[in-house]
Amino acid sequence: NAGVTQTPKFQVLKTGQSMTLQCAQDMNHNSMYWYRQDPGMGLRLIYYSASEGTTDKGEVPNGYNVSRLNKREFSLRLESAAPSQTSVYFCASSFGQGRGGGELFFGEGSRLTVL
Amino acid sequence: AQKITQTQPGMFVQEKEAVTLDCTYDTSDQSYGLFWYKQPSSGEMIFLIYQGSYDEQNATEGRYSLNFQKARKSANLVISASQLGDSAMYFCAVFGGTYKYIFGTGTRLKVLA
Numbered sequence: 001n002a003g004v005t006q007t008p009k010f011q012v013l014k015t016g017q018s019m020t021l022q023c024a025q026d027m028n029h030n031s032m033y034w035y036r037q038d039p040g041m042g043l044r045l046i047y048y049s050a051s052e053g054t055t056d057k058g059e060v061p062n063g064y065n066v067s068r069l070n071k072r073e074f075s076l077r078l079e080s081a082a083p084s085q086t087s088v089y090f091c092a093s094s095f096g097q098g099r100g101g102g103e104l105f106f107g108e109g110s111r112l113t114v115l
Numbered sequence: 116a117q118k119i120t121q122t123q124p125g126m127f128v129q130e131k132e133a134v135t136l137d138c139t140y141d142t143s144d145q146s147y148g149l150f151w152y153k154q155p156s157s158g159e160m161i162f163l164i165y166q167g168s169y170d171e172q173n174a175t176e177g178r179y180s181l182n183f184q185k186a187r188k189s190a191n192l193v194i195s196a197s198q199l200g201d202s203a204m205y206f207c208a209v210f211g212g213t214y215k216y217i218f219g220t221g222t223r224l225k226v227l228a
Contacts, residue, residue, distance in 0.1 A: 031214055033215075033216065035218070040124075040220065041220060042121075042206060042218050042219055042220035042221045043206065043208075043218040044218075045215060045216070045217065045218075048214065048215060050214035056213075056214075056215075058215065059217070088158070090160065092160075092216075094216070096214050101148055101210035101214065101216065103150070103162045103165065104150065104152075104160075104162070104208070104210075104216050105162075106159065106160035108158070108159060109158055109159075
C-alpha cells in the first residue's frame with residue numbers, strides 16, 4: 001500500500017510565487033492534516049479536514065489555503081510564497097474517530113525553500 | 116485549546132539503559148488520546164505508542180511504555196534497554212474533540228555506545 005503520498009518532495013520558489021502541495025491517501029481515512037516542521041518548533045498544524053467537505057484552521061494558517069478535493073485528496077496552496085514559509089511540510093491522515101482519533105499516518109514530507 | 120509541552124530539547128542515554136522522555140499536556144476535552152512518534156534522521160514519522168484518556172492501564176509496545184498520570188496531565192515515554200537505533204527525535208501529541216492532533220516541540224535522544 002502507498003499510504004500517504006505527497007508531491008513534490010522538493011521545491012524551490014522565489015518570493016511571491018505560488019505553488020500547491022498535493023496529498024493523497026489510499027487508506028479510506030476520514031481526516032487529513034497539513035503540518036509544517038521547523039527546527040526547534042516541532043510539528044505545527046496548518047490546516048486540517050476532519051471529514052470530506054470540511055476544512056478548519058490549525059495553529060499557523062496564515063499564508064496558506066487548502067482544498068479537500070475528495071475523500072482521498074487534500075491540497076495545500078501557497079498563494080504568494082514568503083521566505084518564512086521555508087520549511088518541511090507533512091501531510092497526514094487518520095480515521096479521526098475511535099481510539100483517540102486513531103494513529104496518524106504521515107507522508108514522507110516535502111521540503112520547500114523560498115528564496 | 117490543546118497544548119503539549121516537552122521540556123527536554125536533548126537527552127543522552129547509555130546503550131542498554133532505560134530513558135524517560137517527558138511530556139505534559141493540556142486539554143479541556145474529557146476524552147482524548149495521547150501519542151508518541153519517532154523521527155529518525157531520515158525524516159519519516161514512525162508511530163510508537165497510544166494511550167487513551169480512559170485507559171486504566173499504562174500502554175506498552177515492546178520496549179516502549181507510556182507512564183500515564185492523568186491527574187498530573189503527564190504522558191512520559193519510557194524506552195527500556197536503549198539501542199543505537201533509538202537515536203532520533205521523539206514527539207508527543209494529543210488528539211481531542213476538535214479532531215486535531217497537536218504536537219510538542221520534540222526531544223532529541225542520542226544513545227551512546
